[in-house]
Amino acid sequence: MAAIHITDIEAAINFWREKKPSPDGITLAPEIRDLAEVYALMVYHHEDYVDEVGFPKDAWAAWLAWYETTPDTPCIAICSTSQGDDECKGCGRTFGEVQHWPAMTPAGKRETWRRITMEDTAWRFNKYAERAREAEQVWPDDVTDTKPPG
Structure with a gap:
């Protein structure tokens, strides 16, 4: 329980x-x-x-x-459990937690939220944001000419 x-x-x-x-x-x-x-x-x-x-x-x-x-689910729409991982790199939930999420009680969901928050290893906890910032450095916003030549 x-x-x-x-x-x-x-x-x-x-x-x-x-x-x-x-x-x-x-x-x-x-x-x-x-x-x-x-x-x-x-x-x-x-x-x-x-x-x-x-x-x-x-x-x-x-x-x-x-x-x-x-928030109901920690999902960030990057689910590595669908690729065979035992734990999702995106949200940090285990395969079983992802599969059984709709049937979990509110307390069960909060236990999972607490665990993944304390672990702080999933991309949802800044890893994805860090990657987005790195991508901004590669593709700066000040590039104005985005039309193909011709």
């Missing part, structure tokens, strides 16, 4: 803080209170992850609302 990392709980809390700011600096929106309870228990028990199965219903709804604002 997939689990949710504490940084995702923090991101969801911050999402709701921006969406529903406290009117008086003390009162919290119900979504923030629900997520803060989960967060506080994680901190108290020194846990980095919380199992999605035991997530309280209202906190789960608040987390899912935040999750819906995140």
Whole structure:
């Protein structure tokens, strides 16, 4: 079963803080209170992850609302798993993760996102951008005559 990392709980809390700011600096929106309870228990028990199965219903709804604002897939349309790689050079997902992505739970997808972000080896994490910058140096923008001669 997939689990949710504490940084995702923090991101969801911050999402709701921006969406529903406290009117008086003390009162919290119900979504923030629900997520803060989960967060506080994680901190108290020194846990980095919380199992999605035991997530309280209202906190789960608040987390899912935040999750819906995140990109669904890390795909950058350069899929090397279709060429036989066990791990995609473009997005960093394993062959199994790419194949089963549509069936994965939101928590499972976030676990994958966290892993590939922490590994930071996929082209999606600056490698592709670096290659694009290198290409700009080879083909500078100031080339004005792009028409073939004649």
